[in-house]
Amino acid sequence: MEKHQVMLPTASTSSIALSSHFKHVQKEVLIFQMKEISSQNQSDKEVKQHRYAFQTTSPIDVLDDGYQWRKYGKKIVKNNSFPRSYYRCVYPECNVKKQIQRHSEDEQVVVTTYEGTHTHPVDKSAETFNQILDNFLPGNLLNNAPPTLE
DNA sequence: CGGGTTTGACCTGCGC
DNA sequence: GCGCAGGTCAAACCCG
Numbered sequence: 001m002e003k004h005q006v007m008l009p010t011a012s013t014s015s016i017a018l019s020s021h022f023k024h025v026q027k028e029v030l031i032f033q034m035k036e037i038s039s040q041n042q043s044d045k046e047v048k049q050h051r052y053a054f055q056t057t058s059p060i061d062v063l064d065d066g067y068q069w070r071k072y073g074k075k076i077v078k079n080n081s082f083p084r085s086y087y088r089c090v091y092p093e094c095n096v097k098k099q100i101q102r103h104s105e106d107e108q109v110v111v112t113t114y115e116g117t118h119t120h121p122v123d124k125s126a127e128t129f130n131q132i133l134d135n136f137l138p139g140n141l142l143n144n145a146p147p148t149l150e
Numbered sequence: 151c152g153g154g155t156t157t158g159a160c161c162t163g164c165g166c
Numbered sequence: 167g168c169g170c171a172g173g174t175c176a177a178a179c180c181c182g
Contacts, residue, residue, distance in 0.1 A: 071155060073174055086173070099173095156179070163172085 053113040055103075067118065069098065080104045091120045 073086035084101035096116035103109035 070153095072176095074155095074157070075172065075174095078171060084172090152182095154179105154181085157177095158175105159177105160175075161173085163170105165170085166168090 051113060051115045053111060056110050056112065057108055067096075077101065082107065089118065091118075094118050094120050 068090040069087035070090050071085055072088050075084050075086070077084050080101060081104060082102035084099055087098045087100065089096040094116075096114065096118050098115060099111075099113040101111050101113075103111060
């Protein structure tokens with residue numbers, strides 16, 4: 001189960017000073033997993049999705065990242081004693097999903113997994129969060145290329 | 151009354 | 167092929 005939990009080296013797990021928008025979080029955000037999921041099946045479907053997982057230490061489950069989310073499911077996963085919540089962006093053309101679950105043993109650690117890319121502007125002023133996301137896009141990390149926000 | 155959440159059922163992918 | 171685990175749906179429920 002932990003086969004895809006890639007702990008980044010210490011240099012990458014940099015503490016990020018969050019803006020006042022995250023004043024209720026005001027902790028440190030540790031990115032412990034980033035993965036670009038590109039199912040390049042040569043058959044008929046080529047799905048490219050980005051998935052970013054944040055590990056935050058916060059008493060609040062859902063981070064207010066400026067987008068509006070609607071919960072559509074909750075599941076008890078086998079490896080974790082805490083339930084995992086499934087959220088989806090409320091914009092109809094934006095099929096960005098995110099999963100929120102707590103750590104198996106540290107209930108103060110919240111793992112937020114974003115999947116997909118937003119195709120619409122942010123409602124609130126959460127530009128800081130977008131910058132955080134941009135900094136940890138695989139393109140910026142690996143190739144120094146601009147992220148594809150289509 | 152309307153929109154969002156809850157929660158159990160259903161579907162699907164994967165490993166054995 | 168079967169069973170399990172994860173992901174989604176949808177109807178009921180709750181709250182503003």
